[in-house]
Every structure is written in C-alpha cells, then in structure tokens.
Amino acid sequence: MDLGLLYSGGKDSTLAALLLEDFYDVTLVTASFGVTDSWEYASRTADATGFDFETVELDDDVAAEAVEKMVEDGYPRNGIQHVHLHALEAVAGMDFDAVADGTRRDDRVPSVSRAQAQSLEDRHGVDYIVPLSGFGRGAVDALVDETLDVRTGPSEEIPKADYEDELRALLAREHDEKAVAKVFPDHTQTYVEGFSRADAE
C-alpha cells in the first residue's frame, strides 16, 4: 500500500515515517507555496533516511488567508491549522492509498478532529493515519533519542519545511519583520540530520 506522509524534515514526521515503514510504501511529501526553498531541507533529510520524496504545491490563496489570520490573531495557531488542513487535502488528492502526518498526542496545532479525519477519508477514498497520535512528548523524545540524529536550536537558525519558513517570508513581505516577531516569538526547532550512530550500527 502506498502512503504519502506530509513531511517537514523535523523529528516528529521523521519518526512517523519510521513507525509506518514496515507496513506501507512510504513517500515523504513536503508541501510548498513556492515562496522559499525550505522544502530542500526536507528533501535532504529524506535522502539521509532513505525514503522516497516528493513535493506538492499549495494554493497561494491559502497562504494569504493564513497570513492575515495570524496577523489578526497575533499568534500562528489558526493560520498553521488552515495551511495544514489544506496540505492534507493536497496529499490526499495525490495517488496514495493512505495519507499521514506527524502530529503528536500533545500537539495543540495542527489538530484534526475525528470528524475531519473521516471526511478526508470518505471524500478521497484514502485512509488517514496519524502514527504519533497515541504517543506523548516523553515517548516521542525517548524514541527520537534512540533512533535519530537531531540538531536543535532557535527557530530562525534551524532550517525546516513546516510551513513556518514560508509563512514568515510572506509575513515579512506583506507586513514587516515586527509582524513576524509578534506572530512567531523565539522558540526552539529541531531538524533531523539522519539516523543516530547507535541506530546505524
């Protein structure tokens, strides 16, 4: 069965891929508005972990709506959620039997309700799978420690393809750097370099 996993190059979506690989032919799919080249970072992680990789183009209008939502709110949550649901629709519209993402139990956003999940499945004739939905922060951290080589740092310095890079660029373009700093306060990001040494042995 072919599965398309919405992929950022971060530890959650990489771990999700590892959980699924015994059961599906996993393709990592990075969604992009074509605003920046941040998808290339995800492509490198896909290379390093040996998974197939594709990109899918998202709708510019959704990016514009997300940016306005975030400026209005003063925080990114609803904008990210809007983009994530759109990205899931895009992957579900590709030629996969199943689609998945790297959302964890303790994530506040993105969050896909059971009704939204079933609607996605029914409309596209796919299974929608959230492999980390039953894993809390402690379990994810422990598994990542055991399996992945991860780089951690402030969000501006860690390249990743999780919408944030492109939404930041759009925010700066449509508004200014102050709007970026307001919507995205400093926080820590992670980026997967590959498998950990322990795992490779």
Added chain:
Amino acid sequence: MDLGLLYSGGKDSTLAALLLEDFYDVTLVTASFGVTDSWEYASRTADATGFDFETVELDDDVAAEAVEKMVEDGYPRNGIQHVHLHALEAVAGMDFDAVADGTRRDDRVPSVSRAQAQSLEDRHGVDYIVPLSGFGRGAVDALVDETLDVRTGPSEEIPKADYEDELRALLAREHDEKAVAKVFPDHTQTYVEGFSRADAE
C-alpha cells in the same frame, strides 16, 4: 526500553504489538480476574506471534463494580471502561518503561482522555502509548488483512481475553443468562491465529 502491552489476543492489540516491536521490548500482558481461563487464548496468540507474555491479576471489587454498572446501564460500555482503566493502572504498576493498549481511533470504548493518559504517566513514571490511536477502521482492517491470520465469528464462539468473557461469567453467576444477553447483544468477535501466510513467506 521495556513495554507492557495490555493484550486480548484480538486483532487490534496484536497489530499494536507489531507496530511497536521495532522500538520497544514488547511484553504482552493479559489482565485477568481469575474468573475464567480466557487468558489462555491470549497466551496462545502470544506464542504464535513470538512475543513474551505475562498475566496480571485484577481486583475482584472492580469486577463486581463493573458488573453492577453494566446491569444498571443495560449495556457494557461504562463497565468495560471501568475495568480497562483499572487494568492500565495494573500494567503501569509493573516493571515497564512504557505501557500500551490496542485502542483504535474509532473505538467508543475503552477511551482514555489526554488528561487521564498524562495522569497515568506522571503517577507511574511511564510513557502511555496508544499505537492505533491514529488509525481508523479502514486502515486497521487493511493492515490486519496484510499481516494476521484472523478467525471471525459470533462473540460467544470466539475465545478472547478482552474482559468480556470474564464479565459474562460474572454476570451469569451474580444475575442470570438473561442479564448476559441484555448487556452483551450478539456481536462479532475476532481472534488472531497467527501471522497470515503472505506475511510468513
């Protein structure tokens, strides 16, 4: 990391074990009130699938409370939920780094809220993992088809160790067969015989 998976011998908890086995040293744990020998069916499936197996004894008072709840309600949901939470506590009190169960996204019962999950984790210093929490019915059926050899039939004829057998016996003992039929209307059960031939090849 050692993980104890609450185990019935059914397809969901068997699939949960397969999803976890690359990441944890999985022990299948079947909970029993000591009322019937239904745990033996789970032990056989554990043998057939090559997992370590243990049993854990549950508290008689919890069984009695569950039976009264089910008779009062006329359906089993709240009684099963009561037993399941108690069983999770019992496994969390054993010597594992993580505990898990086979609950799926679309299960109405048992259902463990995020707050209950975090409380279990904090009190026992374990991770609580629900590997099928992000898998809907379609995905579970597809994976089971691919990996397991499953027997299906009416619930009275299919042996399983998912509390139902023992609660039925207690209901019959404390009340009568009419009470059993009222609380547990005919429904279909599954029992895992082992891996499917395709998987074994």
